[in-house]
Structures are given as structure tokens and as C-alpha cells.
Amino acid sequence: MTVSSDADPYPVRMASSTADGSGTSLREALLDAAEIEVGASGAGGASLRAVARRARVSHQAPAYAFTNRRGMLTALATRYVERLGEHLTHAVANASDRPPLEQLVEVGMAYVEFSGANPGLFSLTASPDQIDIDDPALSAAREASWSILHDVVVEAQREGWRAHLPAEGVALTCWVLVHGSAALWREGWLAAQFPRAELRELVRGVLLSVI
Amino acid sequence: MTVSSDADPYPVRMASSTADGSGTSLREALLDAAEIEVGASGAGGASLRAVARRARVSHQAPAYAFTNRRGMLTALATRYVERLGEHLTHAVANASDRPPLEQLVEVGMAYVEFSGANPGLFSLTASPDQIDIDDPALSAAREASWSILHDVVVEAQREGWRAHLPAEGVALTCWVLVHGSAALWREGWLAAQFPRAELRELVRGVLLSVI
DNA sequence: AACCTCGGCTTGACACTGTCATTCCGCACG
DNA sequence: CGTGCGGAATGACAGTGTCAAGCCGAGGTT
Numbered sequence: 001m002t003v004s005s006d007a008d009p010y011p012v013r014m015a016s017s018t019a020d021g022s023g024t025s026l027r028e029a030l031l032d033a034a035e036i037e038v039g040a041s042g043a044g045g046a047s048l049r050a051v052a053r054r055a056r057v058s059h060q061a062p063a064y065a066f067t068n069r070r071g072m073l074t075a076l077a078t079r080y081v082e083r084l085g086e087h088l089t090h091a092v093a094n095a096s097d098r099p100p101l102e103q104l105v106e107v108g109m110a111y112v113e114f115s116g117a118n119p120g121l122f123s124l125t126a127s128p129d130q131i132d133i134d135d136p137a138l139s140a141a142r143e144a145s146w147s148i149l150h151d152v153v154v155e156a157q158r159e160g161w162r163a164h165l166p167a168e169g170v171a172l173t174c175w176v177l178v179h180g181s182a183a184l185w186r187e188g189w190l191a192a193q194f195p196r197a198e199l200r201e202l203v204r205g206v207l208l209s210v211i
Numbered sequence: 212m213t214v215s216s217d218a219d220p221y222p223v224r225m226a227s228s229t230a231d232g233s234g235t236s237l238r239e240a241l242l243d244a245a246e247i248e249v250g251a252s253g254a255g256g257a258s259l260r261a262v263a264r265r266a267r268v269s270h271q272a273p274a275y276a277f278t279n280r281r282g283m284l285t286a287l288a289t290r291y292v293e294r295l296g297e298h299l300t301h302a303v304a305n306a307s308d309r310p311p312l313e314q315l316v317e318v319g320m321a322y323v324e325f326s327g328a329n330p331g332l333f334s335l336t337a338s339p340d341q342i343d344i345d346d347p348a349l350s351a352a353r354e355a356s357w358s359i360l361h362d363v364v365v366e367a368q369r370e371g372w373r374a375h376l377p378a379e380g381v382a383l384t385c386w387v388l389v390h391g392s393a394a395l396w397r398e399g400w401l402a403a404q405f406p407r408a409e410l411r412e413l414v415r416g417v418l419l420s421v422i
Numbered sequence: 423a424a425c426c427t428c429g430g431c432t433t434g435a436c437a438c439t440g441t442c443a444t445t446c447c448g449c450a451c452g
Numbered sequence: 453c454g455t456g457c458g459g460a461a462t463g464a465c466a467g468t469g470t471c472a473a474g475c476c477g478a479g480g481t482t
Contacts, residue, residue, distance in 0.1 A: 010433080014275050022308060041340075042339070043340050048470090049467075051445085057432090060469095060470085068470090069468090069469065127255070129254050129331070133398060133403070134399065138399075139399075142399075165420065168419060171415075172405070172417060173388075174415055175391075176388055178391075180387035180388060180394065181387050188349075188353075191345070193354075196363050205380055206380075209384050237460090256428090272461080316453090
């Protein structure tokens with residue numbers, strides 16, 4: 001049931017110095033394994049030992065690298081939020097030649113699409129009992145993503161859209177809309193009321209009804 | 212570390228017939244225990260055996276009653292959503308003498324307040340890998356809660372508010388707003404940008420900016 | 423060259439968990 | 453009086469997270 005017999009348990013170990021840029025250190029390899037594990041078994045399904053097996057290291061290596069299961073999942077959530085930020089940045093760049101309000105919709109769509117493409121990681125990020133939501137790196141990644149949306153809102157306000165409202169409040173409303181849509185979809189609330197609705201169309205409708 | 216020595220392991224067992232209304236059957240007692248457990252240890256912290264110990268039954272009783280850990284958590288999430296519906300109903304009733312738009316705000320506030328008062332259960336409901344989001348009872352409870360909000364929206368539209376838009380879409384937008392606010396708050400996204408903001412004021416602002 | 427040191431990883435152990443299989447027991451019915 | 457039978461208890465087992473200890477090779481010191 002497990003692996004075939006016993007063939008060289010830990011085949012390769014690279015120099016740990018992590019100084020050169022040859023390959024990512026063990027932490028990155030473990031996060032890669034954890035991401036696959038989360039994608040396959042859900043947010044709570046990534047066990048330290050399963051990750052260790054996939055990365056072909058000892059069962060304690062992930063716990064040593066991240067101090068904790070919680071630490072490992074927090075690092076994974078952080079990486080997800082960082083990549084979310086990159087995704088949003090690309091969305092803004094791709095729509096840079098269009099009016100700011102359409103850029104805003106595009107950012108929102110990118111947010112929802114990215115969460116829909118990574119349901120396990122999205123749920124993990126939404127599991128305060130599995131990760132440390134006060135982790136500094138995670139908070140920094142969140143702020144980076146937030147600032148992207150915030151800048152687009154400021155740009156739209158410069159064109160007169162809701163210019164009389166504070167940018168933080170407007171950006172928060174937009175953030176709430178896209179995050180709420182993604183969360184409701186993921187959690188199954190929309191299956192009954194909107195059975196055949198595509199997430200993309202649904203969010204576009206919600207966004208446009210407010211904008 | 213565990214319980215003190217060994218004093219009569221399973222003190223009381225009531226007739227299982229569940230026919231009369233003396234006390235709730237074992238299922239309800241187990242759900243009570245599970246709710247305490249979730250409140251203390253988070254959504255993922257409620258183990259079958261901890262629930263069994265708290266309810267003073269054998270370690271297998273919860274699994275037998277709910278077939279599964281997943282089944283137990285699904286039943287708990289269902290009870291949360293049912294109570295959420297009751298809470299929303301009360302909020303509507305308490306604001307029945309006010310204009311529909313204010314009723315709408317009150318329902319939204321009630322939603323957020325209820326989730327804030329039960330953070331563990333809210334997170335549980337938002338954990339698709341721990342519960343069965345397609346469970347019929349859970350879906351029914353969701354639809355009941357949804358219909359409350361939907362009715363308030365219809366009432367507001369009857370007064371002319373967004374009367375030209377489909378009620379489902381408007382209600383969805385409101386739902387997304389309140390759920391998104393509650394989720395972002397719970398998941399720690401707002402701690403950095405809005406450090407001293409109270410959830411209640413924050414949601415009121417978001418709701419009013421859209422309405 | 424021999425020795426030490428130390429960080430990164432492994433090994434071993436333990437309590438705890440979810441689930442399967444089996445057993446127990448009170449109660450309605452023949 | 454048996455006698456099923458269903459709800460619950462007991463036993464067992466593989467997995468899991470984490471603590472503690474051991475290993476081992478690279479780098480410095482003498």
C-alpha cells in the first residue's frame with residue numbers, strides 16, 4: 001500500500017546554504033509538495049507526513065523547517081497571497097489602456113478567477129484555525145495585494161468616480177464584493193439559488209450593479 | 212492529564228426513543244458538546260473523541276450518530292445556519308416598523324453580528340473540506356436564510372429601490388456584501404488596513420455606500 | 423592533521439485521532 | 453420465556469503532530 005518495498009529512502013539532498021540560486025531550498029520544495037497535497041485533499045488534508053513523503057524527506061523535516069504544521073500552512077497561505085498579488089498586478093497591466101473603472105472590474109475578476117483556480121489554497125487562507133492570521137509575512141502579502149486594488153480605486157476616483165468618498169472605504173467595498181463572491185461560491189451558498197451561473201458572470205453582475 | 216482516575220464512565224443514558232420531549236436526543240447533546248469544542252479549539256479542533264468525552268459517552272458514539280466526523284461537523288454547521296436564519300428573522304421583526312431599506316441594513320448587521328458572535332461555527336461553515344456542502348439539510352437551511360434576505364429586498368423594491376433590477380441579483384449583492392465583510396474580518400484581512408474599526412461600523416459603512 | 427562545534431536533517435518514541443469490526447445490553451415482540 | 457434487534461460500548465489498527473535524542477558532514481581552531 002505504501003511505497004514499493006524500500007528503495008533508497010532519501011535519494012537526494014542539496015547543499016543547504018541556499019546562497020546560490022541553483023534550486024529553491026528545502027522550504028520551497030516542501031511548499032510545492034504541500035500545495036499539491038492541499039490541492040488533492042483540501043485545506044485540512046495536507047499532513048506534515050504526507051508532505052514529507054511527497055518531498056522524499058524524513059517525516060520530521062517539514063516540522064523542522066516550519067516549526068509547526070501551522071507554520072507550514074501559514075507559509076503556504078502566504079505564498080498563495082503573494083501570487084494572488086502578482087496575478088492582480090498582471091490583470092492591471094493587461095488593462096492599462098482601458099478606463100479605470102474597467103480596470104477595476106478586471107482586477108475583481110482576476111481575484112475571483114485566481115481563487116477559483118486554487119480552491120484549496122483559497123480555503124486554507126480562509127481557515128483561521130489552521131494558519132496564523134497574524135503572521136508578519138502573511139500580513140505583508142495581504143497589504144501588497146490590497147494596495148494594488150487601492151491604487152486602481154484611486155485612479156478611478158481621479159476620473160470622478162465616487163470622488164467624494166474616502167478611497168479606503170471604496171476599496172474596501174470592492175474588496176468585500178469580490179472576496180464575498182469567491183467565498184460564497186466556494187462554500188456552496190450559490191449552488192441552489194444560481195445553479196447554472198458561472199462564477200465569472202456572477203461576479204461581473206455583482207460588480208457592475210454596484211459600480 | 213486526562214479525567215480524574217475513573218469514576219463511573221457513562222453516568223446517564225436516557226431512553227433513545229426520542230418520542231417525548233423530555234430532553235433532546237443524543238444527537239442534540241453531541242452537537243452541544245461539539246459546539247463548545249469548536250468554540251474552544253476552532254473549527255478543526257473538534258475531534259470525535261473530545262466531543263464524546265464532553266458528552267460522557269463512548270468514543271464511538273458520535274461517529275455512530277453521525278456516521279462520520281464529517282457528518283458531525285456538517286450537522287453542526289447546519290444547526291448554525293438554521294439559528295442564523297432565526298436570528299435574521301428576529302432582526303426583521305424588530306425593524307418591521309421602519310422603512311424597508313433600513314430593514315435591509317438591519318438584516319445585514321444581524322448577519323455580521325451573528326457570525327462575529329460565533330466565529331468558530333462561521334469558520335466551520337466556510338470549510339468545504341471539513342463539511343459536506345451538498346448536504347440536503349444544510350442546503351435547506353441556507354435557502355431558508357436566503358429567502359429572508361430575499362423577501363426584505365423584494366419589499367424594498369416595492370418601494371422603488373432598484374425596482375428595475377431582478378430581485379435575485381440585488382439580494383445576491385447584499386448577501387455578498389455582508390458575507391464578504393464577515394469573512395474578511397474573520398480571516399484577518401482587515402486588521403492592518405482598519406485596525407481600530409469595529410466590525411459593526413465597518414459593515415454599516417459598506418452597506419450604506421452601496422445602498 | 424586531529425579535534426571540536428554546530429546547523430540541518432533523521433530516527434525513535436508517545437499520546438491522540440478516525441474508523442472498522444466486534445461485543446454488549448435493554449427492550450419490544452413471538 | 454426465548455429471541456431478535458437496534459443503540460451504544462469496546463477493542464484494535466494505521467496515521468498524525470510533536471517532543472527528544474542521535475547522526476553527520478562542512479567549517480573553523482589549534
